[in-house]
Amino acid sequence: GAVVSQHPSWVICKSGTSVKIECRSLDFQATTMFWYRQFPKQSLMLMATSNEGSKATYEQGVEKDKFLINHASLTLSTLTVTSAHPEDSSFYICSARDLAGEWEQYFGPGTRLTVT
């Protein structure tokens, strides 16, 4: 089956620093990747839709200058949390749609971000 990887799996950073999270589709091409945030015991909240070669589409209330998304290739999207604050601590999950597949999204294992 389709595999999506994320790196790092967890990261601890100091307030004010930036953190980059990578999302890769390992065995398929993905023109579209999605970035979600999940707080403990809560649902997944879509942050942005990332399209290869174009600007990401951000959901209402998500600061595009704070959460920088780059989708430079059909297999890689990155999310950079800039000037992180403790309230940005969360579980960030990416997903990807297979270019040749149906509608299902394949989720990465997630990245646990803790900002101290």
Add this chain to the structure above:
Amino acid sequence: GQQVMQIPQYQHVQEGEDFTTYCNSSTTLSNIQWYKQRPGGHPVFLIQLVKSGEVKKQKRLTFQFGEAKKNSSLHITATQTTDVGTYFCAGRLGAQKLVFGQGTRLTINP
């Protein structure tokens, strides 16, 4: 705004009992998907329903999509401890965007 509501939030059952979670949308959906997330894990795709009134089965799991394409349900017959986790519905609005329900956390007493 566009919402997908899911109930119940929590469900605790004895092993062998049945379990059902319900999903309702304020707007008509293009399709609906169901995911399972084990504790500490990431969501794993279970199934997609597209047609009005569609019913699909996967072993002990039965998925239904309402006639108006605004509601859906997941029913598990004779739960097993391996069924533990949080079940999310996700409604597709338009071409790409998925809106997730709040999820139903299922715990099972062996």
